Amino acid sequence: MGPTQQFTPDQLRERYRTVLEENTYQGILFPRIHEEYERSRTVGFTADGLDAFRRSRLAEALRHAGQRVPRYRPLIPADAGADPLGALRSLPLLDKDTVREDPDSLLSDALEPDRCRVASTSGTSGIPLRFVVDEDHLVHTYAARIRMAVPFTGQLHFKLLMPFQGWLQGGWFEYVAPGFGLARMAEFGTTTPPGPDDVDLAVRAAGFAPDIVFGHPSSCLRLASALAAADRSLTPRAVMTFGERLLPGARETLERSYGAPVMDSYGMREFGTIAAECGKGGYHVEAERLWVEVVDADGRPLPDGESGEIVVSNLVNRAMPLLRYRTGDIGALAPEPCGCGLPHPALRLIEGRETSGVTLPSGRTVSGGEFSRLVRTRPVARFQLALYGDDLLELRVQSTGHVALDTVRLADDLTLLIGGELPVRVREVRAGEFAGSGSRKHVDIVRLPADEV
Ligand SMILES: [Zn+2]
Structure with a gap:
């Protein structure tokens, strides 16, 4: 199978x-x-x-x-x-x-x-x-x-x-x-x-x-x-x-x-x-x-x-x-x-809680929880997903600073999670570099115009 x-x-x-x-x-x-x-x-x-x-x-x-x-x-x-x-x-x-x-x-x-x-x-x-x-x-x-x-x-x-x-x-x-x-x-x-x-x-x-x-x-x-x-x-x-x-x-x-x-x-x-x-x-x-x-x-x-x-x-x-x-x-x-x-x-x-998520070009939705599970076993203090139209899914991560974060591996796993439907990029950022976002209740996802890639 x-x-x-x-x-x-x-x-x-x-x-x-x-x-x-x-x-x-x-x-x-x-x-x-x-x-x-x-x-x-x-x-x-x-x-x-x-x-x-x-x-x-x-x-x-x-x-x-x-x-x-x-x-x-x-x-x-x-x-x-x-x-x-x-x-x-x-x-x-x-x-x-x-x-x-x-x-x-x-x-x-x-x-x-x-x-x-x-x-x-x-x-x-x-x-x-x-x-x-x-x-x-x-x-x-x-x-x-x-x-x-x-x-x-x-x-x-x-x-x-x-x-x-x-x-x-x-x-x-x-x-x-x-x-x-x-x-x-x-x-x-x-x-x-x-x-x-x-x-x-x-x-x-x-x-x-x-x-x-x-x-x-x-x-x-x-x-x-x-x-x-x-x-x-x-x-x-x-x-x-x-x-x-x-x-x-x-x-x-x-x-x-x-x-x-x-x-x-x-x-x-x-x-x-x-x-x-x-x-x-x-x-x-x-x-x-x-x-x-x-x-x-x-x-x-x-x-x-x-x-x-x-x-x-x-x-x-x-x-x-x-x-x-x-x-x-x-x-x-x-x-x-x-x-x-x-x-x-x-x-x-x-x-009740609703899971936010990312809808891929095929129509399949990957829930916020699935992205969260991907990062929570790693030394990540906070993360944000930035979706540039259908051009790029960027995962912004702030490291906990204790252990080196393997961003190449993380990018590979992210690609697997979304079935290779979008190009991905993992970027390490500092606390102040997350795009403004209100709710901390849901996974933080920002949608940006494709031309800002
Ligand atoms: Zn009852």
Whole structure:
């Protein structure tokens, strides 16, 4: 099959190493993941019970941050536990730039490096952001993921398919993921535009017969059309989507194509899943481990039902507690309890994230996330894409300055990513040399006239 040849040996090695490390680590954590999954599944909170539980977790998180974390030491009084919500709301909002520019001020001085992982954002922002999570955070986020899937599959050890993964630049990849309930996973990707390779992959996907299709709405849709072209079908129990705004038309198409319910979730790499759909229309907040507020432009909490920026606090991660972290996303907390009976607050997403991208001459779109994944494993502090009509795609990179940046290699990989459809150039720039651009929420792409090349 064509796509496998486009996987460079280095990328293959890098990905295998990452999966191996992650899965080994998940395997070590699995007893705790399973225990937390069982606890959260069977606890059956009432609204009052959940409220008391999360307030006590919030009080704990604030006490820890006030004692152990430099940024919060002057901001959180010793008696914060008496009114944890009041103490939380008195904290300033935390934005990504602060995490980027002064991460040390957010690290616990009791941090145990052996029990932590460094993660980085998947790339809805043009500037890689690194943060530290501890085992408790991982145990809770993995358990939450399993809890989302099992109502559909009825058991652990299900089969899960992740279609058209951007990082997997060609080929098919299978493994078992302890952090997903010992699920048998298959992921695939391709660098070619929709066409014969998609059809081959769809045939293989049908042979795999997943219980769950798990991916960005655009990837799940692409697989649906490939299946139709291959005259094959899947019979998953559910399609679980994330990472992009799920538009109503896309939901209907997915439900019809796969003959299964679609369950969308909203999350960020910093927190894992923040809220997930229940089937009755609400996105329920992972309220046992996250505190979600909706605030106005000045950071003041808004009443339920009013829309504003979604701000999230992690109640579990002690290594680098993010409190009142700005997501840049707009939503509202539902004023009424959800019809499904779950006590967890429900979120209405007004404007989920949309991935910006570059549309190539063939009509194929490469998402911002794919460009971001290309640079985030390299010593790059910030990047910007400049598109000069159809004449040139320029990648401007600011090096972190610690390690030499191999721009020739980067240019080769960029060419691969866009299937050679445009000439590319990689240019190292200084901080002040990026073309003016507003939003830092999306990958930074500027469009320039071709004659300015
Ligand atoms: Zn509900």
